[in-house]
Amino acid sequence: MYDAVQVLRGEPSAVPDGSRTAKLLAQGRARMARKVGEEAIEVAIEAMRGDRDALVLEAADLFYNLVVLLADLDIAPDEVMAELRRRELAFGIAEKLPKSDEVNGAATNGTPKRAKR
Template sequence: MRREPSAVPEASRTGKLLAQGRVRMARKVGEEAIEVAIEAMRGNRGALVMEAADLLYNLVVLLADLEIAPDEVLAELRRRELAYGIAEKLPKSDDLINGVAASPAKPVQVRPNPDKRCKR
């Protein structure tokens, strides 16, 4: 979305979504994320691409409603990659690692759990 949310025509898909309110927009993001996960587990590339487009669209609309530019999110991704590496995840301040509180300054290496892998 390049325009301000208030400048979007009410009859458009985006205008209707904005009119439904932030709770509905957030719910749509959640619904689309679930659909992306389902298609990824199914290995259905075409459906996954379509659902991913829906997810990104709904996320961009929600971010616009909150006056957050997609560039802000991309800048955060770049910052994390430069600071911690792409394969690492920052723990939340209240996360526990092996029963010990994690320091938000120390990245946690993300490793797949072989017991929780999706079956193909």
């Protein structure tokens, strides 16, 4: 998949006409972003259903659509992997960064912080 991204990033015209990738590129970034969202939802549904085989298929679709979107934005998979490595070094595991509304390790559930008096 990485090689395909490199082709997309360097020579979009090398993508065969009529291919799924060519169609996605022609439909534009908004459609690509929607496809990523749709596939993410399908991954979540299959995970909740516990259907391992279906989850693998949907995860592959999610990865594919994400790679195409990243390529359209000129973001290499290596950049994403570097961010995961940075987080692993900073936090001990490759985890999501804390939200800005988390205070002293406790989430505020979106409630604004009150000013001290």
